[in-house]
Amino acid sequence: AQKVTQAQTEISVVEKEDVTLDCVYETRDTTYYLFWYKQPPSGELVFLIRRNSFDEQNEISGRYSWNFQKSTSSFNFTITASQVVDSAVYFCALSEAYTNAGKSTFGDGTTLTVKP
Amino acid sequence: DTAVSQTPKYLVTQMGNDKSIKCEQNLGHDTMYWYKQDSKKFLKIMFSYNNKELIINETVPNRFSPKSPDKAHLNLHINSLELGDSAVYFCASSQDQGGLGTDTQYFGPGTRLTVL
Numbered sequence: 166a167q168k169v170t171q172a173q174t175e176i177s178v179v180e181k182e183d184v185t186l187d188c189v190y191e192t193r194d195t196t197y198y199l200f201w202y203k204q205p206p207s208g209e210l211v212f213l214i215r216r217n218s219f220d221e222q223n224e225i226s227g228r229y230s231w232n233f234q235k236s237t238s239s240f241n242f243t244i245t246a247s248q249v250v251d252s253a254v255y256f257c258a259l260s261e262a263y264t265n266a267g268k269s270t271f272g273d274g275t276t277l278t279v280k281p
Numbered sequence: 282d283t284a285v286s287q288t289p290k291y292l293v294t295q296m297g298n299d300k301s302i303k304c305e306q307n308l309g310h311d312t313m314y315w316y317k318q319d320s321k322k323f324l325k326i327m328f329s330y331n332n333k334e335l336i337i338n339e340t341v342p343n344r345f346s347p348k349s350p351d352k353a354h355l356n357l358h359i360n361s362l363e364l365g366d367s368a369v370y371f372c373a374s375s376q377d378q379g380g381l382g383t384d385t386q387y388f389g390p391g392t393r394l395t396v397l
Contacts, residue, residue: 198383202386205345208391209388210373210389211388240294260381260383266383267381267382268326268329268382269326269382271324272324273323274324
């Protein structure tokens with residue numbers, strides 16, 4: 166069964182600190198996709214990244230970076246030099262291409278608070 | 282231009298009433314979804330439609346009936362509303378031609394339903 170675990174329920178940091186949000190997934194499929202979404206206090210869900218299971222290259226986008234490691238079934242998200250505007254709930258999600266095709270599973274989310 | 286729109290944004294109603302939430306996407310996507318986000322921010326898929334055909338029905342009570350008049354619209358009708366239906370309902374769409382759920386999903390702004 167597909168499962169996503171975001172063990173950190175809440176994280177609080179001070180501005181300019183680096184912070185890593187953990188995501189561990191479970192799947193038996195060899196083809197799957199991983200996502201991160203951001204939900205700021207305004208409530209909308211904003212897409213951040215999509216990564217397929219065959220591409221283990223790390224990705225950097227500005228202050229955001231993602232570390233995908235199949236060996237540990239993890240897809241962690243790091244924010245460098247955090248800012249108050251990064252305060253949000255962050256969701257990691259998994260979509261299997263075969264076994265549970267069509268059913269994206271979201272983690273329970275990590276609430277990040279960045280204090281000035 | 283709003284990519285995925287939902288109406289209404291807020292819905293307050295009495296127990297036992299019937300209500301509908303509308304969703305429209307102008308992205309030309311083939312697949313649309315309904316998600317429920319409860320008070321703890323847990324996000325769970327309810328339904329997905331691919332080209333007007335139901336793909337996923339995630340053991341949702343049959344008081345919930347989605348309807349897709351065309352692939353740009355997916356409405357959600359809820360009969361005999363109960364207190365436990367209070368939540369934020371998100372519509373989403375993806376390019377996913379096969380309804381596999383592996384493409385990026387773009388979310389609407391959400392509809393906050395409060396049942397009194």
